[in-house]
Amino acid sequence: MPMFLREFLSWMLRYRRTWKSTIVISVANPLLFLVAIGAGLGRLVDPSSLGGLTYLEFFAPGLIAAAAMQNAYIEGAFAVHGSLRRGQGYAVAAATPLEPRDIMAGHLLFMAFRIGTSALAFAVVMMALGATRSPWAVLTVPAALLTGMAFAAPLAAWTVTVDKFDTLNKVFRFVLMPMYLFSGTFFGIETLPDWLRPLAYVLPLWHGVDLCRTLSLGTATLLTSAIHVGYLGALTAAGVAAALVTYRRHIHV
C-alpha cells in the first residue's frame, strides 16, 4: 500500500466520527441556499431575461461550483491549519515512516473525497428538483470536484506557511467571499461593467461556474470546456508542486 494511502485512511477513520457535523456545513448549507435563492427568490426573475431559463436552472450549477470552492477552503485551509498548528495531526504522522509529501498527498486525497461526495449529494438534489436540462449534468460532479481541487491544493500549500488562524479568516472574508459573489454564480458576468469583466475571466471560480453551468444546460462546447478544465487542472498541479516544497519545509523544520 502506498504510504500516502495510510494518511488517507487515518482521515477516513477520523471522518467516521465527524461526518455528521460536516454534513451541515458542506451539504445542508448549499442546499438551503439552492432552495431559498434558486427556488424562492429566483421566482422574481423573469425567464426572458435569462434567455428562457428559470433562475433555478441558471443558479444551481453555479452554486455546485461555488460550494466546492467553499468546501475546499474548509478542508484545504482550516483543516490544514488545525493539523499543523493546533491538533498537530501532521506531527503525529511525521513521526512515522511517512514523509511530508505522503502526508500532503493523503490529505489532498481526503479533501477530494470530501469535495466530491458533497458535490454528488448536491447534484442529486439539483436533478431531483429538475434544475438541469441535459444528461451531461452528471459531469457537474467531476467538474465541481476539479474546481474544488484547483482551490484546495494551492490553499493547502499556502496554509502550512501561515502562523495565525486569523489570516485564514481574513482571506476568506476579503478574497473568497467577493469571488463567491462576482464569478457568475448569482448573475452572469455579462452584466458586469466592461472594465471589470476581464478580471472575472481570470477568477478560477468563474471557470468552474461556467464549466458546470454549460454542462448542466447542455450548451458546453469542447473548446471552452477544455479551456476551463485546463485552467483548473493547471492550478491544481501548481498547488501540488508548491505543496511538495512547503509541506517539507514546514513539517521537517
Add this chain to the structure above:
Amino acid sequence: MAGDDGATPLIQAEGLGKTYPPRDRRGTGFRAVAGIDFHVNRGEAFGFLGPNGAGKSSTMRMLGCVSPATEGTLRILGMDPARDGRKIRARLGVVPQDDVLDPDLTVRENLTMYGLYFGLPRRVIKERTERLLEFAQLEEKAGEPLGALSGGMRRRLTIARSLINEPDILLLDEPTTGLDPQARHVLWDRLFRLKQQGVTLLLTTHYMDEAEQLCDRLVVMDKGLIADEGSPQELIRRHSTREVLELRFRIDEHEQAAEKLHDLVRPGEGERVEVLPDRVLVYTHDGETTLAAVTAARMTPITALVRRSTLEDVFLRLSGRTLTD
C-alpha cells in the same frame, strides 16, 4: 545490519548542530544545538538533562528524523536520517512533549490509527492494541473518548501509542512534565519495564530526580552544548561533594553569613560555598560536622538541612544556574 551487532553504538552523533533559519529577512538564524558529540548503546537509558532552551527538544527532533541537522553527522541504527528517514522512523517510538492525541477518536482508535501509519495489518494492530491498553492500564477506558482521560492517562496512552510498531528506540521528550507525583511514579514504572524488555530509551528532562531514576547515562546540556557526560553517580562525584548543607538566613544576615561560611570549608578537598538569592549551599563531605561548625561559629540560620548531592547540584556547578531558572 550495522548498528545491530552490539559493538557499534545504536546512535552516534558527531559535531551535531541545528540552526533554525531567521523568521524574517532582518532576523538572524538561531543556533539551538551548537555541535554536540554523544553515543547511545543498545539497551541503555540515556538522558538529556538541562533547562528550557538548552537544545534538548531540537536534539530530539533530529533524532526523530523530522528535523534535518544543519551541521555534523548523525547515525541511527547505522543509517543516515537524511537518506533513510523512513526506515529509521519505522523503528522508532516517539513520545512528544505535548500529548498530540486525536480528540475525535476513542482511546482504542488512537492506537489503531497509529498502527495504520506503520502499515501494520489490521490483525496485528488489534492484537497489539489490546496488549498496549493493558500495559498502559487503560483497558477500562478503551472505548471512551479522549475527554474522559486524566493527564497521566493521556501520557500513558501516548507512550502506548509509540510502542505500536515495537520500536528499538523510544524517544521521550519531557515524559512527566505536568504530571502529579503519583502519575509520575506510575509512568516511571512503565518505562522501567520497557527498559528491562530491552528497549533503548532516550529522554529529555529538566527534573533531576527523573534523570537519576531512569538514566544509566546522561549528558548535561546548556545553551546548545554538552557540559558533561556520565552516569548520575559519576557526574555527582565529579562535580559535587557527597553531602550538601542548605542554610537559610534572615535577609539582612544573608550576605554576611555567606562570607563567614567560606572560612568553614576546605576548598582543597572540593568543598565550597554556593550563594543563591534565597539560600546558601555548603558543599561538604560531612554535613552534620559542618552544621556543628556553623553553630559553633555563632551563626543562626533560620533553617538548616543536610542532604545528598543531586544532579541539580551538578547542573548548578556546570552552568552557574539552577535548572528551573
